[in-house]
Amino acid sequence: MSAQDSCLSLIKYLLFVFNLFFFVLGSLIFCFGIWILVDKTSFVSFVGLSFMPLQIWSKALAFSGVLTMALALLGCVGALKELRCLLGLYFGMLLLLFVTQITLGILISTQKTRLERKVKDIVQETIQNYRSDPEKSAAEESWDYVQFQLRCCGWNSPQDWFRVPSLSNNESVFRVPCSCYNSSGTNDSAIFDMISLSQFSRGGPLARPRHSADLCAVPANSYTYREGCARSLQKWLHNNLISIVGICLGVGLLELSFMTLSIFLCRNLDQVYDRLARYR
Numbered sequence: 001m002s003a004q005d006s007c008l009s010l011i012k013y014l015l016f017v018f019n020l021f022f023f024v025l026g027s028l029i030f031c032f033g034i035w036i037l038v039d040k041t042s043f044v045s046f047v048g049l050s051f052m053p054l055q056i057w058s059k060a061l062a063f064s065g066v067l068t069m070a071l072a073l074l075g076c077v078g079a080l081k082e083l084r085c086l087l088g089l090y091f092g093m094l095l096l097l098f099v100t101q102i103t104l105g106i107l108i109s110t111q112k113t114r115l116e117r118k119v120k121d122i123v124q125e126t127i128q129n130y131r132s133d134p135e136k137s138a139a140e141e142s143w144d145y146v147q148f149q150l151r152c153c154g155w156n157s158p159q160d161w162f163r164v165p166s167l168s169n170n171e172s173v174f175r176v177p178c179s180c181y182n183s184s185g186t187n188d189s190a191i192f193d194m195i196s197l198s199q200f201s202r203g204g205p206l207a208r209p210r211h212s213a214d215l216c217a218v219p220a221n222s223y224t225y226r227e228g229c230a231r232s233l234q235k236w237l238h239n240n241l242i243s244i245v246g247i248c249l250g251v252g253l254l255e256l257s258f259m260t261l262s263i264f265l266c267r268n269l270d271q272v273y274d275r276l277a278r279y280r
Contacts, residue, residue, distance in 0.1 A: 098252065
């Protein structure tokens with residue numbers, strides 16, 4: 001076997017092995033998303049998180065898993081069977097994905113001010129309409145999750161919640177959602193003022209309320225986060241900028257590597273088609 005034959009065989013099986021790995025990874029991600037969708041209670045108990053937009057997470061994971069499996073399957077079959085049409089389609093889909101990522105990066109960097117204004121409008125609308133429409137609970141759960149994870153309350157400050165109709169039953173006492181509660185500030189879990197019964201996770205005295213169709217709120221003058229999430233998001237992005245850029249560069253380089261291998265194999269199949277080692 002010539003050096004060219006050996007090189008193409010190596011590329012062929014490298015492409016197959018890497019895509020087989022990503023196919024298995026995609027199937028695991030897909031199964032994980034379906035598990036969240038069909039058995040939310042077990043997932044929350046297993047992970048131990050209370051405020052979590054389960055519906056959005058499940059759909060995002062399931063879609064990501066299907067996309068990863070489809071791309072990996074094209075790469076596996078195209079490389080193993082040496083089918084130029086599948087290799088070309090695999091290259092085209094990777095190129096489209098890569099161009100989309102580059103375009104999104106450029107838009108985010110050039111339209112930063114407009115994007116921040118749009119996010120602010122969406123968050124403020126979500127806060128103002130908090131728990132007014134049961135069909136729009138996904139956005140509210142997502143915002144509760146942001147507040148819970150970033151340890152913040154409201155967009156600018158906790159005062160953003162003071163004019164929310166669903167939390168203003170008593171004008172003399174301002175309330176905020178339970179995701180604003182700072183459990184590290186006190187050991188007294190009785191601070192929760194339940195407007196109606198909510199489900200609690202069984203995590204001990206500092207149990208965190210789970211989101212359900214019921215409404216959970218705490219007095220704004222209790223142990224709640226005082227910083228708005230706009231500033232917390234800026235801090236988080238600043239502290240994790242290197243990690244975010246590194247992950248994006250790593251994904252981009254991986255996609256470029258797969259594209260290079262696939263197009264190289266696709267263009268050279270005809271030249272050594274009869275001589276290339278095959279194991280079917």
